[in-house]
Amino acid sequence: MTALVSEASPHAAFPEAALSPLAELVAAHGTRFILATFVDMNGKPCAKLVPVSALAELEAGKLGFAGYAAGLMGQKPQDGDLCAVPDPASFTPLDVVRPGLALVHCDPHVDGKPWPYAPRVILKNALARLAARGMSAKAGAEVEYYLVNKADDGTLVTADSKDDGPHPCYDARGVTRMYEHLTAISEAMNGLGWGNYANDHEDGAGQFEQNFDYDDALVTADRVVTLRYLLNVLAEQRGMTATFMPKPFTNRTGTGLHFHLSLWDGQDGALFPGPGGDTHGLGFTDTAYGFIGGILEHAPALQAFLAPTVNSYKRTGATTTESGATWSTNKASYGGNDRTHMIRVPDANRIELRSGDGSANPYLAIAATISAGLDGIERSLDPGSPCGPGERKPDAHVLPATLLHAVEALRRDPFMLAALSGSEQVGRYYADAKEEEFLSWHNQVSDWEVGRYLTAV
Structure with a gap:
């Protein structure tokens, strides 16, 4: 050339x-x-x-x-x-x-x-471990985000000033006011062959979600990164900021990044649904239950990848929001078509992992989840019977309360610590960086502290 x-x-x-x-x-x-x-x-x-x-x-x-x-x-x-x-x-x-x-x-x-610290390399290594066992993974992703601006005093406000109600989810008027932005993103996705099938107003004022078809896990991770780029750039062109921050507003629902995951025999044979042998009534094979069992077993450490920022734990730790629901869980539970669990099973073909948030790196999140699930398959872990609607089992793992708790859980889990490229060195580097991130935040004096302690004694 x-x-x-x-x-x-x-x-x-x-x-x-x-x-x-x-x-x-x-x-x-x-x-x-x-x-x-x-x-x-x-x-x-x-x-x-x-x-x-x-x-x-x-x-x-x-x-x-x-x-x-x-x-x-x-x-x-x-x-x-x-x-x-x-x-x-x-x-x-x-x-x-x-x-x-x-x-x-x-x-x-x-x-x-290939550099073992590179997230895309890490996911390819995890998929290679699956392939060595004759399996592949497919994934779908629900990308949520807020459209915001900064007011003159520096506070965050919704980009649409009329979008300020406590129950805006699915509001047709809010979607219509953001029509140009939403349709530009939809047309971009469909022009790329991604199969955009829904665009909606989410639970918080100023919050939206745009969906595309599931595909091979690496393809979906690439598309999440590309979509975030598109959302940022096209929002900026219209004078807005698209943010994937897990909890930009104290009183509103947090931003999730939910993954729909399934395993396949090569590319064509679905490994989750199967006739007979369904031990827990969800239409699953032992492979699927083992996959769930591994995720639940390693859930506290897994949160270091699914909820990787200080702000993440303002979402999972929230007790209420303006809408009345947080749509996030603080326990490692699973159930049927119930959005209050870490793992939702909408049908026999897939699971929905709901504890990830908008700050998650899709490559690391999917790689770590696949690794945890594969460990469950290899050890034939039984997740137990699924929870009923709203039920929480007392022996379920409690998810970490802060990023530091998640780092400590990761360090206590040798399997997950080595899940990134098969190297504890990579896992320890990541854990050290996240601890430093937490301590950097912890060392800042906040307005809450000044208000609480200035004249407390």
Whole structure:
């Protein structure tokens, strides 16, 4: 490939016979620039804007990042470059953002090897462990978010000033007022073939959710990252901020990131439903019950990945909201079609994991959950009978009360500590970073403390 691309014909540099899979996609979509993207362990999207004239360098893994500067990536300032290796299967045209722009998800490498601290690499490693047992995973994701602005005094307010009622869920008027934003996102998803099937006002004033079809677990994780990017950028274009913060408002419902998960025999044979042998009445096989058993067994440690911020525990610890429900659980329970449990079983084909929130890194959350579930399958763990509506079993694990409690639970769980790329070193690095995050917050004097203690004694 030549290094020069004419402005009039941006793909003349790629002789047809020499096109790589990524170059074919670039040519077919009229792409001029690529966002070569990966996320750090906190989920922050990192990218370089690459002109198609440099596509060969990108494909060769020559696009280097200073890993320490990128974020939580397991590097120090003196370490060598993270080199972004693109996955052509993740190519996503983003003409809705800028004409000629596309995004491709990348796997960071160091010294020619996949970097074990990279979240996408971690999920691929977890899926490889499944594949070694003849299984694959599919996932769906419910992406919730708030649309907000900052008032002159710095406080958060809903972007739609008329959206201020205590019971706005599914409100047709709130959806209509945000019609341009919601339809732009919907059309973007459908244009990409994601199968957007619903867009609704959620339980909090200013809160929305937009859904797309389930797919292979890696594809869904990529799409969550891409959708967050789209939501942020398109909201900014309309003078709003889209936030996935778990609890931006004290008195409103928190923001979840619920995952629908299922296991398959290769790609075609569903492993969860099965005739006969249903020990607990939900239409499941022993494989499915073992998967649930593993998640519940490791639930306290798992929350370090599903609810990974200080703010996360303002959501799970909430006792009430304006609407009257928190829609989050603080116990590791499972039941049928009941949204008050950590694991909901809407039908015999899948489970819904409800304890994750909007700050979760989708790669780490899915990887850690699959690892926990696989441990349950291999140990034939029995989750016991499902809870009835609103029921809580006294022996169920209590979920961590704070991020520090979640870190401590992770450190006490050797299996989950080694679930990230099969290395306790990676798990300990993550745990140390999250403890530091908690202590950084804890060391700040808040308005609540001043009001409570200034003249208390």
